[in-house]
Amino acid sequence: MSQITPQKFIFERHHRLLIRINSHISLFSTNRFFESDFFVYQRFIVQFNSTQRFYSLSSHVSKSRFIKLNNLRRNCSLSSDAAAPFIVADDEKYGNKQVISITPRLYDYILANVREPPVSPDQAQLLAMLVQILGAARCIELGVYTGYSSLAIALALPESGCLVACERDAKSLEVAKRYYELAGVLHKVSVKHGLAADVLKSMISNGETCSYDFAFVDAEKRMNQEYFELLLQLVRVGGVIVIDNVLWHGKVADPLVNDAKTVSIRNFNRNLLADDRVSISLARSKSIKPLNRDNHR
Numbered sequence: 133m134s135q136i137t138p139q140k141f142i143f144e145r146h147h148r149l150l151i152r153i154n155s156h157i158s159l160f161s162t163n164r165f166f167e168s169d170f171f172v173y174q175r176f177i178v179q180f181n182s183t184q185r186f187y188s189l190s191s192h193v194s195k196s197r198f199i200k201l202n203n204l205r206r207n208c209s210l211s212s213d214a215a216a217p218f219i220v221a222d223d224e225k226y227g228n229k230q231v232i233s234i235t236p237r238l239y240d241y242i243l244a245n246v247r248e249p250p251v252s253p254d255q256a257q258l259l260a261m262l263v264q265i266l267g268a269a270r271c272i273e274l275g276v277y278t279g280y281s282s283l284a285i286a287l288a289l290p291e292s293g294c295l296v297a298c299e300r301d302a303k304s305l306e307v308a309k310r311y312y313e314l315a316g317v318l319h320k321v322s323v324k325h326g327l328a329a330d331v332l333k334s335m336i337s338n339g340e341t342c343s344y345d346f347a348f349v350d351a352e353k354r355m356n357q358e359y360f361e362l363l364l365q366l367v368r369v370g371g372v373i374v375i376d377n378v379l380w381h382g383k384v385a386d387p388l389v390n391d392a393k394t395v396s397i398r399n400f401n402r403n404l405l406a407d408d409r410v411s412i413s414l415a416r417s418k419s420i421k422p423l424n425r426d427n428h429r
């Protein structure tokens with residue numbers, strides 16, 4: 133149950149977020165800025181080009197501060213050692229999550245592949261916050277595992293909301309369902325056991341196009357392009373699609389790494405950059421998934 137805590141207390145941890153949604157989304161957390169400065173962006177947030185809105189969740193954050201913080205981050209990043217390895221720690225304090233330094237090479241990759249690199253709070257908070265800001269009622273998650281991120285989404289949904297949670301591994305789903313029940317959100321979650329692409333295709337055939345507000349993609353990385361195309365049909369204009377771990381532990385920026393998964397993520401990132409159907413932003417997260425989860429991808 134401790135996994136639920138960060139989402140439950142999302143508004144009580146004094147994170148100040150400024151989120152701008154017009155041609156892109158910018159996110160940053162002012163009070164966590166300094167401690168998290170050296171961790172990488174790893175998640176694309178995709179929004180359909182439509183709305184011209186401005187959300188300020190903190191009246192204390194001015195635009196000039198935004199610019200100042202961005203400049204500072206840039207200086208810090210550029211001062212890091214070119215020869216430093218990407219992976220700098222496996223920190224017990226953060227549940228043995230792997231953290232990554234921004235080296236000049238990775239930073240260059242970020243600059244070349246995103247329209248604006250923002251800063252964000254940690255993963256589940258970001259998902260829950262996006263769901264709340266969007267006023268999302270219908271969401272999709274691809275890749276549930278034991279339910280951590282889907283729980284964050286389900287908790288942020290209204291009582292009448294619905295999350296389609298898709299996972300190919302039945303055992304993981306059983307664990308997830310136990311936590312949905314314990315958290316009192318089981319009624320909001322429609323669990324789909326199967327391959328994500330097949331589930332999305334059947335949702336399209338069932339006439340569910342343009343009926344979802346939000347999607348989180350965290351399943352088979354090599355399928356990201358296909359998931360994305362299917363989700364573009366299911367998520368409404370103005371909706372948001374979040375794609376996990378697009379920097380792939382920094383490997384996308386390493387020309388010496390050319391395994392199939394890395395190449396496919398690299399190609400997907402490049403395609404997304406050129407895709408004018410959507411606005412994109414790359415959100416930094418403080419932590420990367422625990423190493424042992426890689427076995428499930």
Ligand SMILES: C[S@@+](CC[C@H](N)C(=O)[O-])C[C@H]1O[C@@H](n2cnc3c(N)ncnc32)[C@H](O)[C@@H]1O
Nearest residue numbers: 275276277280281299300327328350351352428
């Ligand atoms: C990184 S884990 C998801 C973690 C989860 N989103 C969370 O934060 O707790 C990836 C999951 O995707 C599932 N998966 C991988 N390929 C899949 C596919 N083609 N269809 C459905 N699920 C898939 C794996 O079984 C694994 O449980």
